[in-house]
Amino acid sequence: MAKANAVVGQSGGPTGVINASLVGVIEEAKKHPGIKNLYGAVHAVAGMVKDEFINLKKLSPTVLKDVAASPSSALGSSRDKPDEAYCAKILEVFKKRDIRYFFYIGGNDSANTAHIINVMAEKSGYELRAFHIPKTIDNDLLVTDHCPGYGTAAKFEACALIGDDLDNRSLPGIKIDVIMGRHAGFLTAAAALGRQRDDDGPHLLYFPERGVSMDKFLGDVEGVYKKLGRCVIAVSEGMCDTDGVVWTKKIAENSEKDAHGNIQLSGTGVLADYLAGQVKGKLGIKRVRADTFGYLQRSFAGLQSPVDVKEARQCGRMAVKFSMKEDSGSVAMERLGSTSSPQAGSGKKYAVKYVRTELSNVAEKTKSMPDEFINEQGNGVTKAFIEYAMPLTGGVPKSNHLSSHPRV
């Protein structure tokens, strides 16, 4: 392909390392004389249709360093889901600006946008290389072993629950934490990564992949409380009943019938507050507290998994490298060797290799947690999950307490 311009955009919900991928694209693009200008699309596809770009090759190393360490999408993001007409407008801008390399960092919707534009370009005989660079804290994209952004968010959950469990140990009661994840439970599962002793919480975890009734939930909580005098629970926001209907929907439907919940029908605290109400009302436990972690999970500053940062950056670099010699595609990571956690001291050292897959393999599709990661009861994770996820966090803080030391 003749010398041409390139564009990069960041789409969907921010993560802690989506900027590392952006910086990876910039660094690599600078090395290839085939790429004339590298344009950054301001607010993703919205900026592409509005022809709003900034020049990324001119940024100083200091700016790039600070951007790579910052959470959220430095170029601005967008929630637009472009249809054919929207994509046609983007392609017009690409043609006008002689953009023939398109790098798009995002989830499955972003892969789909890249796919649509790519097919459209092919049909119109316009040479374009469109690459999707995976990003999502939900970890739900196909093909890739895991997604950049997940390791950092997983580390956040681990740190949150290490602290929350120590807090609950100090002032015992029931603590419920509602964690992001509407369809996949990977992020909620990560709450278990901080456990360091047999009686450490979270003692119960609930995932959208396994429907659970309110009775089963309350029975589980009562069981742990009777045994330990306390219970820490991590619940996916997308948690559903055995019939597959999400709890939040059921809560809304039953809001007038139920005396315990003090329900509100919208807002961020609804599931947490409802569950706290149930535990208080039906189990008669006094000290019950519930938190909804919210946006902190995806954009807390100063907390990155070093493994995640490195991989996110490399995914950005690899997209540019692949685009120099191959067709369009999506960057994926393949895990090499054993899945064992380095912390456990067993198995081979964790490593990945970067491969290219077709855009259509990633576009629009999502994956759930595999069965082997969820325990039989549907209320916890397995060793296989810990071995899968721990290396992605780059390790979690060691903690200790004294309250179980022998009395004198």
Next chain:
Amino acid sequence: MAKANAVVGQSGGPTGVINASLVGVIEEAKKHPGIKNLYGAVHAVAGMVKDEFINLKKLSPTVLKDVAASPSSALGSSRDKPDEAYCAKILEVFKKRDIRYFFYIGGNDSANTAHIINVMAEKSGYELRAFHIPKTIDNDLLVTDHCPGYGTAAKFEACALIGDDLDNRSLPGIKIDVIMGRHAGFLTAAAALGRQRDDDGPHLLYFPERGVSMDKFLGDVEGVYKKLGRCVIAVSEGMCDTDGVVWTKKIAENSEKDAHGNIQLSGTGVLADYLAGQVKGKLGIKRVRADTFGYLQRSFAGLQSPVDVKEARQCGRMAVKFSMKEDSGSVAMERLGSTSSPQAGSGKKYAVKYVRTELSNVAEKTKSMPDEFINEQGNGVTKAFIEYAMPLTGGVPKSNHLSSHPRV
């Protein structure tokens, strides 16, 4: 005083460095042959009346290191507020065990407990040295320049808002964050410590010290939104109206009259969800999101202010040192030199000295943010606050974004 035993306890809500103070007490107590055994009271005063103690001098350096780095109260805490009868029981246990040094890490209630027991011991002619070691994320204790625990929680708020503001910049709209602090706004004010550019959020901050009407709040939000197309807001949970009635109480009272709020009367999300409802309903802004930070603020693992850790540890050490030569009291920090932030590059280097004050000066009392820390409008902080609080965090992460770079 003849050789005798000592006890240490941790009371009230956990912080990120209350264990550093505990380890400071242990380290220093080991140096003084006047202290025979150092007992750790399990669950604070509750353990003292139940005669439940562990031997702290026997702990290994590794355990002490991990404990000092762990959030929450390693010995367990208690919410009991001992009255005279309760304190009399504690004194009995002290006498039985020949405990004549009493170190109590906590807030103003803990200072009061130490004070009551101290007076009681004096009256009964029992030689006792009772020392209070300050701790609270609220930063509301008297005499001391600031409280151990605040610097770490302030750093958490800064990191949270740096990320949240970048998130909001990436996907613009209104973001409301409800921050701990029922009577003092120090913690909410700390949300401003991450601001690095003129248009960085939080753009508005509200403190219990300054009553604000819902109309004024909505007007402020609309003003920022019109100017920037977005707005990030930090609100103290104890925020009140101009008549001094807290917003949450007003919400409950007006819940049937108001169409916008979708109110629930209890639970953690109530204020955040109500404010989001108001902004959506009354200002007609579509993208509005609200989070309540909850317990993460006091017990997130892996995030400590190095300055706070050092000072908390030193407060523990100093309590033991003072007890060797002085009467009972509370440890306080006096700030030396200028209050200027090291980041600002101006003024003298930040430093403190440790002094002893009377227990009665700290017991039961609280302080609010001084006027000079709050702006005239009552919706933001002053430079004086930044200079006061920044050194306590040990610095905050540098961030950057690209969306305001010139278009090409």
